[in-house]
Amino acid sequence: MAPSSPMPTMDSHGPPDAWSGAMERDSALDVSKRDVSTRRILILGGTTEARLLAERLAGRDDITVTVSLAGRTRNPLDMPAMVRVGGFGGPTGLADYVRTEAIDALVDATHPFAAIMSFNAAEAAKIADVPLLALARPAWECRPGDNWREVENVADAVAALGTAPRRVLVALGRNEVAALEAAPQHSYLVRSVDPVEPGLRLDDVRYIVARGPFPEDDERELLERHAIDAVLAKNGGGEATYGKIAAARALGIEVVLVRRPARPDVRKIGSIEEALAWIGNL
Ligand code: NAP
Numbered sequence: 001m002a003p004s005s006p007m008p009t010m011d012s013h014g015p016p017d018a019w020s021g022a023m024e025r026d027s028a029l030d031v032s033k034r035d036v037s038t039r040r041i042l043i044l045g046g047t048t049e050a051r052l053l054a055e056r057l058a059g060r061d062d063i064t065v066t067v068s069l070a071g072r073t074r075n076p077l078d079m080p081a082m083v084r085v086g087g088f089g090g091p092t093g094l095a096d097y098v099r100t101e102a103i104d105a106l107v108d109a110t111h112p113f114a115a116i117m118s119f120n121a122a123e124a125a126k127i128a129d130v131p132l133l134a135l136a137r138p139a140w141e142c143r144p145g146d147n148w149r150e151v152e153n154v155a156d157a158v159a160a161l162g163t164a165p166r167r168v169l170v171a172l173g174r175n176e177v178a179a180l181e182a183a184p185q186h187s188y189l190v191r192s193v194d195p196v197e198p199g200l201r202l203d204d205v206r207y208i209v210a211r212g213p214f215p216e217d218d219e220r221e222l223l224e225r226h227a228i229d230a231v232l233a234k235n236g237g238g239e240a241t242y243g244k245i246a247a248a249r250a251l252g253i254e255v256v257l258v259r260r261p262a263r264p265d266v267r268k269i270g271s272i273e274e275a276l277a278w279i280g281n282l
Pocket of ligand 1: 070
């Protein structure tokens with residue numbers, strides 16, 4: 001995928017406007033005058049982990065945090081940090097941003113399936129010569145009782161449903177659900193944070209607009225109410241969306257699970273605590 005044009009917009013959810021405005025002017029005009037004892041961290045976000053890390057760093061006067069969002073979600077949750085929105089324009093655009101804003105370290109806390117951004121971050125960190133940490137939640141592992149079929153991508157996941165009509169809960173995120181149109185024989189229940197627009201060209205599709213976490217009991221009730229016999233999902237990992245996996249196991253329902261894409265070979269950790277320790281040692 002070609003990198004998008006840089007189109008950052010600033011949005012300060014955490015600090016007062018006057019403060020963030022002053023910081024933006026400061027960064028744009030004279031980086032050298034900034035207090036060198038304050039380290040500037042750029043968190044590449046779009047995940048619960050990014051928000052949790054920003055929360056843990058909020059209020060520390062030795063660290064300034066900016067969270068970067070791609071801008072895919074219409075109403076992102078409030079962030080206890082400065083937020084910038086939109087692509088950087090590939091790795092060189094990100095490296096330019098890091099230099100211009102005098103960022104001291106990058107934390108890649110993007111979703112495990114946001115592989116392009118992770119490779120961009122790895123390259124940008126090299127170009128701008130800043131340390132990079134990837135905060136990557138562990139993948140879900142198959143447990144006794146799970147009925148999983150693991151596939152490489154969303155198209156393969158749809159094909160793996162087979163030719164006979166099935167009733168499928170789809171939890172792939174709205175950006176990739178167009179692939180369902182290749183298998184119109186199934187009945188789909190599509191869940192996403194924002195509405196799927198335009199709607200899919202399918203005869204039998206219903207939509208749920210909802211944001212996790214999704215507890216196991218609720219997921220079990222949902223699967224039973226809609227007589228679901230297959231769950232289509234990505235191996236996102238984490239607790240917030242594991243409920244559907246656990247509920248499917250309890251009900252003996254097949255889960256067609258998309259494996260994670262390859263990620264760059266950078267320093268990876270799996271918890272907020274480890275990220276805080278890394279930041280503390282910068
Ligand atoms: P992607 O395919 O890896 O990245 C595509 C482009 O989007 C990147 O080249 C970059 O544009 C821009 N981008 C991605 N993340 C960004 C960020 N945090 N800040 C600024 N620009 C960003 O990403 P994706 O899979 O579309 O995911 C987009 C966002 O949604 C990510 O922040 C991710 O954490 C979140 N998310 C993704 C999934 C998923 O299943 N993929 C699920 C939940 C949340 P430039 O090259 O122009 O910089």
